Amino acid sequence: MVSVFIVDDEAPARSELKFLLEEIAGVEVVGSARNGQEALAKIPEIIPQVVFLDIELPDMTGLNMAKELVGRMDAPKLPLFVFATAYDEYALKAFDLNAIDYVLKPFSRERLAKAMEKIDRVKGQENAEKDKLDRILALLEKPAARQRLAVEENERIVLLEPGEIVFCNISDRTVKVKTIEREYTTGYSLSELEDGFHFLRTHKSFLVNPEMVREVIPWFNGTMNLVMNDKQKSLVPVSRTYLKEVKNALHI
Secondary structure, eight states: OEEEEEEOSOHHHHHHHHHHHHTSTTEEEEEEESSHHHHHHHHHHHOOSEEEEESBOSSSBHHHHHHHHHHHSOGGGOOEEEEEOSOGGGHHHHTTTTEEEEOOSSOOHHHHHHHHHHHHHHTTOTTTTSOOHHHHHHHSSOGGGOSSEEEEETTEEEEEOGGGEEEEEEETTEEEEEESSOEEEESSOHHHHHHHHOOEEEETTEEEOGGGEEEEEEOGGGOEEEEESSTTOOEEEEOGGGHHHHHHHHTO
């Protein structure tokens, strides 16, 4: 069981996050705080394993609160932090803390589940208290507010320009991002990529970059396949649900 503490000044946000986290097997929310001072008083007593921490608190920034906690608690008892902010100015500062991940508001069930999976992987590792700088730099931004997309390859973070991306799809419950040459994984859901980067939805499991569509092939029952402009000339399905929207976007 992973014990979680929530720090957020908005009661609805605390309630929503508690509800979503407790829907994940093996997660228990053991406390919450409305501001930094309240969190600093409660966390050393409760000693949670993870703190979900809003950067924008009324009495101090979440980063300053986390720094204060790092100074007060012994390293073995120090929780891992999952930050919530849309501002990339905090990215470098977060590296010196126990930052393991970042989630966006409004909270997504898929994204929270991925954050907890990541925590499970690193929990108990000797160096879990300091995540890599490149991971923090990549994750500590809202997709809609930035020009590049963070993807993962061999434990590294690669930043892609949206124009490089041919299509995105879900495979084995993992979101894959395909460029002309390569395939990567990312921690974002398809919905987050659709909203943040304005890719075109063609199917419940696929998004495409309209500029990377090479050919359109009619298929049965009024559906179609798109031939994409990657090296493999991949076929992306277009379901009837999204057919009209795709036709309009491609001007066909």
